[in-house]
Amino acid sequence: MxxxxxxxxxxxxxxxxxxxxxxxxxxxxxxxxxxxxxxxxxxxxxxxxxxxxxxxxxxxxxxxxxxxxxxxxxxxxxxxxxxxxxxxxIEKTITVRSAFLMRVFLAGEMPKEELLSMLYDFKEKCLEKLDSFESIRESIVHYGAVEAHADRVKYWELTVMYGESQCHAAIDWVKRAIAMLKEK
Missing domain, CATH: 1.10.10.10 (Winged helix-like DNA-binding domain superfamily/Winged helix DNA-binding domain)
Known part of the structure; x- marks a missing residue:
């Protein structure tokens, strides 16, 4: 887009x-x-x-x-x-391009504690982003109240659902990554 x-x-x-x-x-x-x-x-x-x-x-x-x-x-x-x-x-959307994941991929070159700290920060940012969807939903309700926009609300909601799913997946991944790194 x-x-x-x-x-x-x-x-x-x-x-x-x-x-x-x-x-x-x-x-x-x-x-x-x-x-x-x-x-x-x-x-x-x-x-x-x-x-x-x-x-x-x-x-x-x-x-x-x-x-x-x-x-x-x-x-x-x-x-x-x-x-x-x-x-x-569609191809661009499902193809991940992330400097963060590049750092994780190369993290064998850094102390594990540093990577864990980075992962905890990532988890916090994901949780903050997940919380931000509430204000987006409020905007959808506000703009959806205008009669001319009423039929568009479901499409706007679809993008919020996608974003929330993405955040949930990232949080699930980071929890598993942290647990994996803490294993001996």
């Missing part, structure tokens, strides 16, 4: 400002795709140049002016094309 397609998908629900898009992205997609605010704004500019979105400046007297982005017909086509071409993405 690319950031631009995530933003197109969010804009498919209706016009938003850059701030609203950034906030919506962080509340809904960030559990499987991260982006900095500066990246969001860069992508919005690039997508507008490609004709995938249009924007309108809204003049405000009591606040700074804001720019509201809307999906164009070309943007809708791009989103639909991307959604239907997912075969390569």
């Amino acid at each position: 690319s950031l631009k397609h995530g933003l197109l998908g969010l804009l498919n629900a209706g016009p938003m400002t850059g701030y609203e898009l950034d906030r919506s992205f962080k509340r809904s997609l960030a559990h499987f795709w991260q982006a900095q605010t500066s990246q969001v704004y860069r992508e919005l500019t690039a997508m507008e140049e490609k004709g995938w979105l249009s924007s309108e400046e809204v003049v405000q007297t009591d606040k700074p002016n804001k720019r509201v982005y809307s999906l164009t017909e070309d943007g809708e086509h791009e989103l639909q094309n991307w959604l239907s071409a997912s075969e390569a993405d």
